[in-house]
Amino acid sequence: MNNNELFTRAAKVIPGGVNSPVRAFRSVGGTPLFIREASGSKMVDSEGRAYIDYVCSWGPMILGHAHPDVVAAIREAVGKGASFGAPTELEIEMAERVVAAFPSIEAVRMVSSGTEATMTAIRLARGWTGRDRIVKFNGCYHGHADSLLVKAGSGVATLGIPGSPGIPRVLAGLTLSLAYNDLDAVKAAFARYGQDIACIIVEPVAANMGVVMPKPGFLEGLREITAANGSLLIFDEVITGFRLAYGGWQTITGIRPDLTCLGKIIGGGLPVGAMGGKREIMEHLAPVGPVYQAGTLSGNPLAMTAGIKTLDILKKKNYTEIEEKTVRLRNAFQELFDRAGLPVRINHAGSLFTLFFTEREVVDYASAQGSNAELFARFFQGMLARGINLAPAQFEAGFVSFAHTDDDIEKTIAACEKTIKTLR
Numbered sequence: 001m002n003n004n005e006l007f008t009r010a011a012k013v014i015p016g017g018v019n020s021p022v023r024a025f026r027s028v029g030g031t032p033l034f035i036r037e038a039s040g041s042k043m044v045d046s047e048g049r050a051y052i053d054y055v056c057s058w059g060p061m062i063l064g065h066a067h068p069d070v071v072a073a074i075r076e077a078v079g080k081g082a083s084f085g086a087p088t089e090l091e092i093e094m095a096e097r098v099v100a101a102f103p104s105i106e107a108v109r110m111v112s113s114g115t116e117a118t119m120t121a122i123r124l125a126r127g128w129t130g131r132d133r134i135v136k137f138n139g140c141y142h143g144h145a146d147s148l149l150v151k152a153g154s155g156v157a158t159l160g161i162p163g164s165p166g167i168p169r170v171l172a173g174l175t176l177s178l179a180y181n182d183l184d185a186v187k188a189a190f191a192r193y194g195q196d197i198a199c200i201i202v203e204p205v206a207a208n209m210g211v212v213m214p215k216p217g218f219l220e221g222l223r224e225i226t227a228a229n230g231s232l233l234i235f236d237e238v239i240t241g242f243r244l245a246y247g248g249w250q251t252i253t254g255i256r257p258d259l260t261c262l263g264k265i266i267g268g269g270l271p272v273g274a275m276g277g278k279r280e281i282m283e284h285l286a287p288v289g290p291v292y293q294a295g296t297l298s299g300n301p302l303a304m305t306a307g308i309k310t311l312d313i314l315k316k317k318n319y320t321e322i323e324e325k326t327v328r329l330r331n332a333f334q335e336l337f338d339r340a341g342l343p344v345r346i347n348h349a350g351s352l353f354t355l356f357f358t359e360r361e362v363v364d365y366a367s368a369q370g371s372n373a374e375l376f377a378r379f380f381q382g383m384l385a386r387g388i389n390l391a392p393a394q395f396e397a398g399f400v401s402f403a404h405t406d407d408d409i410e411k412t413i414a415a416c417e418k419t420i421k422t423l424r
């Protein structure tokens, strides 16, 4: 069956034909690729066409798809049993690696997705402080837990859903969503509600409204304000964790949040999330403390095996390698668009990048929304037709992996050059 036939068949039994909304290509048009297999930097769709992949499963595949050592480790592990619902040594090995890599993490709880990690972190912050309100930032996306789907990024932004039906108004009313990079707004919120704010949750480098860097002093300011008000600071490093460095953005900047959420890379492509932080706060979780959280597949041995193998390979890698490839792409794209007289702003952090079709600097969700969505869709389709798989939505990041070769980068630049000619 080809992609069209599969999409029609899927839509009969799966809402919208997909199991996660951004995959449906709603904002770029056309039919999603149904993937048959992937290896290294390439994916092959149901029609046998190969693509250089810059989605990388939205982050986890930093070593490339089907890395042979990771595949071998999973094969061996599955022969010993897929799930026990009981503790394993593998969970300790994973926790020890996370604690060693993140200076702010003394204890870590494994869960099954990034959404579970952020949901647990918010519950823990509320339980620890005895407060109800939380602060997040417009365009940041922290998964789809009720309290966090207020002015969120990623698929919520792509589909233009400002606040999802199904979330009780009283709960959404406890979430204050402020402009990213606007410390004055944070100060004003704390001046008004300070004694009732349990936490600030933030993507230290935003990647779900496209890539947006924190301005100098923004994260430091959040650290000071939360500390001064007895609130917790939560870094959502689900995307940035082990992506920008072996550790997180906090490892690079030295800013220490109280809690950190992780996912993606630490599962090596299998479903995983984690949240960790100061021991005394983490021990407020059951069974030591009263804040409840649990999961049959938490710390699943296959996911732990894939994650541990991925981390052990990553530890020996030089992150400047993937950053340099990303910078090459970024610079070449910028030059090509400049030459064509088409305005583009390309934000990048390490191996993450996003093209915004706008003249304005993109520093927050409002400026990201200024990007020309129609031009983005045409660019996306032009690249796809030339064998380059970019994120099928404006408010997402592109991901470069260690499997991307110089040849991949050259082919991607050549595809961009040809695509641009079709855009005017």
Ligand code: HOZ
Pocket (backbone or CB within 6 Å): 020, 021, 022, 023, 057, 058, 154, 155, 208, 396
């Ligand atoms: N929310 C993810 C992107 N930020 C998309 C997940 C998926 O569709 O796989």
